[in-house]
Amino acid sequence: MPEVTSAITRTTCAGRPAWLLRTRWNAMLLSLGDGGVLMLDHWGGDGGGLGGDSYLPHTPWNRPSQAQFLDGVPLGYSVYGDRAFKEPGLVVARADGSAVSRPAWREDHVEDDVLRLVFEDVGSGLVVEHRFAVFAEHGVVERDVLVENRGAEALRVERIASAVLGLPPARYESWTLHGRWGDEYQLTRRDLAAGKVVVESRRGFTSHEANPWFALSRVGEAGPVWFGALAWSGNWSIVFETERNDALHVVAGVNPFDSAWHLEPGGTFRTPSLVCGYAEDGVDGAARLLHRYQRDHVLPARHRDTPPPVHYNTWLATSFDVEVGHQVELATRAAELGVELFVVDDGWFGARTSDHAGLGDWVVDPVKFPNGLGELVDEVHRLGMRFGIWLEPEMVNPDSDLYRAHPDWVLHLPDRETTLSRHQLVLNFARHDVREAVLARVRALLADHPIDFVKWDHNRPYTEVGWPQAPVERRREVWVRHVRGVYEVMGRLRAEFPDLMIETCAGGGGRVDLGVLGLADFAQVSDNTDPSDRLRAQYGFSRAYAPRAMVGWVADVPEPTTGRTSPLEFRFHVAMQGVLGISGDILGWSGEERTRAAGLIAGYKRLRAVVQDGDQYWLVPPAESGPCAVQYVSRDRREVVVFVYQVRGVAGEGPRRIRLRGLDAERHYRRADDGLVTTGAALMAAGLSSAFPQPPAPRHTEDWRSRVELWEAVDEEAMS
Incomplete structure (x- = not known):
């Protein structure tokens, strides 16, 4: 890669003031057009000859300016x-x-x-x-x-x-x-x-x-x-x-x-x-x-140098039926599996027995936690895990103490009926008093309990977006001010509780962008945990966002959204493509399933640094059926992780070759599971087979198959 000695250079383009912006991989050449118009003369590869009067602009600037339109x-x-x-x-x-x-x-x-x-x-x-x-x-x-x-x-x-x-x-x-x-x-x-x-x-x-x-x-x-x-x-x-x-x-x-x-x-x-x-x-x-x-x-700097923890989320096991004794049982089982973060999802607060009531009242339910939330938090920490909790701070149920006290705090128009979605309304974070009230309530929760993690959810779009209390000329600013207000509250919480981790979730993957990822450590991709659907969603997600920011869940089968069934290993391997999470009723898993899950979690911990911080290559993109493969290479190119999947195998279809990418061609690599040694050149030219061993009869109806391979560079001394 070429060195860049100066990222920005003042220059000229056809005699006009210009600026050359260079990186290791590309360049952007800007210049002034007639009348002060900002031109983009070049955006693309950097051949080393950009800038200077020799560069040909896109339009003949010697014409009179009043005759020169800028179309095209x-x-x-x-x-x-x-x-x-x-x-x-x-x-x-x-x-x-x-x-x-x-x-x-x-x-x-x-x-x-x-x-x-x-x-x-x-x-x-x-x-x-x-x-x-x-x-x-x-x-x-x-x-x-x-x-x-x-x-x-x-x-x-x-x-x-x-x-x-x-x-x-x-x-x-x-x-x-x-x-x-x-x-x-x-x-x-x-x-x-x-x-x-x-x-x-x-x-x-x-x-x-x-x-x-x-x-x-x-x-x-x-x-x-x-x-x-x-x-x-x-x-x-x-x-x-x-x-x-x-x-x-x-x-x-x-x-x-x-x-x-x-x-x-x-x-x-x-x-x-x-x-x-x-x-x-x-x-x-x-x-x-x-x-x-x-x-x-x-991504927030506080946690960039540490791997996101393997976490267990209670939602698919308990829904709103949260009870401290059951939560302790789940936490105990999760710790046995090797989980590092235990997250209590919706249902722990206020009058929250369904999604009809309680949003906005972030007070621990004394019936579900008669000794307070601290009893569970302390037990989770004693088990060697961090503790996390679910919040939806931007929303409120009409059936809540907050709404009854402050019905004017929601986005609304005085002469229009408000639309309920999931039985909730949106708090107007453009308002200073709303932000301060929410911040005070969440701050108190975090100050009273050693909470390590917040899953920050958001479960409805905005309707009747009005701010009738604002001056007329300011009312259409509400869309922007609301988002800025959310950023402010999240940012202040991070400043006051610097070790806090935050996951962004919005009915699954509804709020993921570079704005929120400056405040949240990672993001949900979808409420759909079906692994074949998740492969396609994770493929698209990773076109824009880093694996380190992507949360994957292992759920029970049949999968809650699609009703499909797939092997435990397949579900784990798909979820391992980013930040590994588990949900579902792990108390109902058999001893054999728990043993396999514990082994998979231990294996993931060995791989995750490469997965989360290495370079990702989709070798075979996912499809409705057939093979799929994705590869991760550490920055020093010494470690390689490859996930290979077979989705709904087609009878009679022969194996494919999966050629790796981004390796050091001259270096030798050893496969961890069997000690096979070959060169980077061979792995990139000949590749791996997509074939799997013939499954024992009867075959699974969907024929879901998966494997993960770790390849490590072999030093020359070891080779000799």
């Missing part, structure tokens, strides 16, 4: 008021109703690996600052935009994107993540033709239906990929606009739907970040760049 020209940002007829990234309205802006370049600032480009619209006093933070060792650039009102009149920000990305004419295809509850993170490819494709959430949170990540490639080319991921847990939007010359215009950021920001003189607004990059080795290579960046710069 790759832009670094678009403003309503530019000479363009494409999706704007910024729309700001003045008091007279005009929304046309013409920011002109004023200055640049380069500090460490951060470039800030400052533009100003003299007529309105609007200052626009574009920030580019270059992560040279990770191949990505963080982009965001800050606007400030330096004028004398208030402005209304009607749209502000985190980034605009322009690509030159070609035929492009997009890769995005879509799904629904129980079927999240399905990787979806589509050809981009003339017009717009919009991927978004209007549900108030990231959503099960789509995720704010994308990848782009040229149709028919297997290599180069451009990608981006948005750090925002509220409404978001990504627009892919194919222009008439097949140039591609991408606008990503907070969704402008029903949203605006009132900008008083002196006021500012900063967007969430868009992390963007380019990889030569496809979507898989793009994922590895994102994984390393997340592990090193996004």
Whole structure:
């Protein structure tokens, strides 16, 4: 890999001021167009000759500016008021109703690996600052935009994107993540033709239906990929606009739907970040760049250097039927299996005997815990495990003491009936008093008990999103202020309880993005624990997010969502692809099942450092039937873990060869289970067989098979 001596260089492009942003894997060349338009002259591979007047821009700038429209020209940002007829990234309205802006370049600032480009619209006093933070060792650039009102009149920000990305004419295809509850993170490819494709959430949170990540490639080319991921847990939007010359215009950021920001003189607004990059080795290579960046710069620093614990969650064993004696029995059995974290899920508080009541009343139920929660917490710690608990702090049941005392604290409109979903409403975290009340209650719970972990759940989308107590000009800020309020509460809890671990969950995988992952150590992928469905969901999830952030559950069979049955080893091996979790009634497991489970957990602990912190390669992506394989390589390329699966085997189908990737070709590797030694070159050229031993009759109806292999580098001294 080439060394990068300077990540940001001031240069020129066809005689215009320009800035070259370089990483080990790619480069971005920005320049100023006529009238101060920010151009994206290049985004892609770095051949070493970028920058300077020899670089050919995308448009003939020697024409008179008034005749030069910007259609079909790759832009670094678009403003309503530019000479363009494409999706704007910024729309700001003045008091007279005009929304046309013409920011002109004023200055640049380069500090460490951060470039800030400052533009100003003299007529309105609007200052626009574009920030580019270059992560040279990770191949990505963080982009965001800050606007400030330096004028004398208030402005209304009607749209502000985190980034605009322009690509030159070609035929492009997009890769995005879509799904629904129980079927999240399905990787979806589509050809981009003339017009717009919009991927978004209007549900108030990231959503099960789509995720704010994308990848782009040229149709028919297997290599180069451009990608981006948005750090925002509220409404978001990504627009892919194919222009008439097949140039591609991408606008990503907070969704402008029903949203605006009132900008008083002196006021500012900063967007969430868009992390963007380019990889030569496809979507898989793009994922590895994102994984390393997340592990090193996004996930909470407190726990980056320690492996996430194997955890047991009580939900599938107890539902709302929580009782201290039964919980102690479950904890005892979990400790015997090798579990490191015991998590009590829903049902421990208030009047919580079903999902109809109790949300918002975070007080321990004295009937279920007559001696207080401390009795269970102490026993879990005595058994050598950490203790965790389930919370849903942003929600409230109408049948709760909190709602009866403060019905105005929920998102609502005074002249519209509120819609219940899962018998609950959404607390308005845009309100300071709501945030302080929730923080005080959760703080008291954590201060009164040595709780190590919180599963932070979120189980409904937002409707009747109103804030009638706010000034009229501020009411449409509620979508953004709510998310910022959630971030504030989570951040303050982390600051006050620095050893606390947090898992983000939203009806499974409904809230996962780079914003919440800056505050949560890991995330649920789906409420669906069926391992064959999970393979496809985990494949899609890992296109955008690191295995270290991905929680997998081993559940009982038949699986609660699909009713399917699969072997214990298969369920464990699928869940081992990230952070291993177990749910279900482990008290009902046979002695033989417990022995196998304990062995699998012990084996996982040996593998997890490579799985969670190594480079991931999907060798054979999952399908409805047939083989599947995924590989993890430690950063020093000395250890390799390979999971091989057979999903619903097809009769008469012969074995495949699974060729490994990313190894040191000259190095020898030994397979841990049988001592076989071969070279990295052989493993990458000839590979492993997908075949499994013939199962004893009668065969399982689905023929689910799996195995895991650990390969370790052999030193030359040992070879001799």
